Amino acid sequence: MTKAPAEVLRLRPVAAEDEAFLRKVYASTRATELAQVPWSAEQKAAFCDMQFTAQDTHYRANFTQAEYWVIERESVPAGRLYMERRDAEIHVIDIALLPEHQRSGFGTYLLKELMDEAAAEGKKVTIYVEKFNPALKLYQRLGYRHVEELGVYYLMEWLPAR
Structure with a gap:
């Protein structure tokens, strides 16, 4: 019997020793493009390293209240979730699972958990998604709507029922 996501998933804060893993997650998000x-x-590895460093520097400079989490599946690192809780929203800065953990319902579960938290607090959930990202369909299926276009990104927003 397959275990439910709540039984096997855990978030833990990113630690310094996670850097190699986080670089691997980042590289996996660029594999199709590269x-x-x-x-x-x-x-390709040098490019991904450079881009990871630039992205990490940008996130830490621009999201000063962010929470940086490693997603673990049965105690094995499976992905990352970066988010920032704000007064009126929960902003998902980045969510990524390694390919072997995708299409397993885990991303959906984590997003729904954030949506439940946001709904309980009367907040929206936002995320920027690349226009060609296959996860765009997941966000739409969960009720996120496209509210702004910024270059290659869509700002997606989920609003709780009123």
Whole structure:
């Protein structure tokens, strides 16, 4: 019998020793895109390292109240969830699962947990999603709507029932 997400998932704060894992998660989010460029594996790895560092620096500079979590599945690191609780919203800065943990209902479960928390507090949930991200369909299925377009991103918003 398959265990429910609540039985196997846990969030724990990111620690310094998680950096290599977080770089791996980041690289996995770029794999499809990088498969199209004629770079060597070393060049792709260097690019991902550089981009991870830039993204991490940006997040930490611009989301000063953020919470940085490692998503664990049965005590094994499976992904990351970065979020910021604000007065009127919960902003999902980033959520990513390694490919072997995708399409398992875990992302849906985590998002619904945030939506339940937001609903209980009368808040909305927001996230920026790349226009070509396959997870866009998940957000739409969960009731998020596109409220703004910013370059290659959509700002998606979920509102609690009134």
